[in-house]
Amino acid sequence: MNPVIDLLKSHRSIRKFTGQSIPRDLFRSILEAGQSAATSNHVQACSIIHIRDPEKRRQMAELAGGQSYVADCSDFLVFCADMKRSIDAAARAGAEVQTGMTEQHIVATVDAALMAQNVAVAAESAGLGICYIGGVRNNPGPISELLELPKFVYPVFGLCMGYADQDPEVKPRLPLEAILKEDRYHSDEDSRQVREFDDTMNRYYLERTGGNKDTTWSEQLMPLFTGKLRPHMREFLAKQGFEMK
């Protein structure tokens, strides 16, 4: 359709990087592109911790679930939902600040995600590879200590950036018809679409692993819904001042 849309459609996560460093002027430009994303009420409720210290990188790789590319990529960023800066600013301006509202949590989480996706697109436009690291929520407490995150700041995800040392396929997505609904939500076709997508993903996994990974999309989802994936998030967020009031 156009080169940007083609670029977006060619996204795949990169988990193996060459040792090459991203030039600093490009790195800066990518982050500025991130800042240009929309932000709710102009609050800009995101801070990025750029982890340069090799020992902290090693610790982060481990705390994020043993993901070595966190240590090996050129640059590793932790995107934090950050209400501290704006809470402090509003307080200095005279607001009687009320914190811990669910709405504030949503605003900050969405702001961090929009900024990160612009960073991802900007990086890929410059020929770099990226990988989101939701694993920073595996151990958000120790990670927050390591990065000295204060109250009203929480790590939403990490992002690896660097020069790709692999060329994986684009991973299939659900058919557009499954996610796009007209005028009202309906799920009449869901089970058929999911069954077909299960077949697609089963073939994809089998082909990529020489027959070793015989699973489906639905089966892969199961851990997310057994209550075992990061059950600590509520308590952790409350401790950080996101009480979900």
Next chain:
Amino acid sequence: MNPVIDLLKSHRSIRKFTGQSIPRDLFRSILEAGQSAATSNHVQACSIIHIRDPEKRRQMAELAGGQSYVADCSDFLVFCADMKRSIDAAARAGAEVQTGMTEQHIVATVDAALMAQNVAVAAESAGLGICYIGGVRNNPGPISELLELPKFVYPVFGLCMGYADQDPEVKPRLPLEAILKEDRYHSDEDSRQVREFDDTMNRYYLERTGGNKDTTWSEQLMPLFTGKLRPHMREFLAKQGFEMK
């Protein structure tokens, strides 16, 4: 730096649209680009309600706080965090599903935001203008009824898309140094940076309004922290099955 980064840096919200419709093949391609965004554990926890019915558009514009461009733009989308599809799929695959976990809420909210930002970038790459509508969270209950959203689905924000009938300036952002921190969080420079940014925004508002809007960034933030902005979100989310356990 490169044309994509330049495009990202030129973003501004468009709130006035010509009557021209987006061609359907372009519209489809933009949404497919949205689907290509990263998704946590491949869950693809987003559904988009495309509102075509003029009467529903009018109601949405009103429910979102009287934003006429919701009715006037070529296409209006409501991005929903959707765990229903994957909960149903995991259940059919045999999972004893546990719902309402805070982690699931974060996953779905981030998935919706990443997909939306790709849609926004794809649209802008084709010369369209966009505007996020956080105002769908003003009245999430009535909106969910209007769009027949089931349990485990909630409207995160809307997105207007169309051909711009205005050419607003790019809105300033905090200096990169304010949001980018090395190896650890620190806020040593926050109050100085915010004071300078307050001056920047004060000049920006004064210039754009011929001296009528004499306010700062910090002052503009105040409503977000008085507890009055969307205090219903927690109760609404719980009703939709996002109990934040």
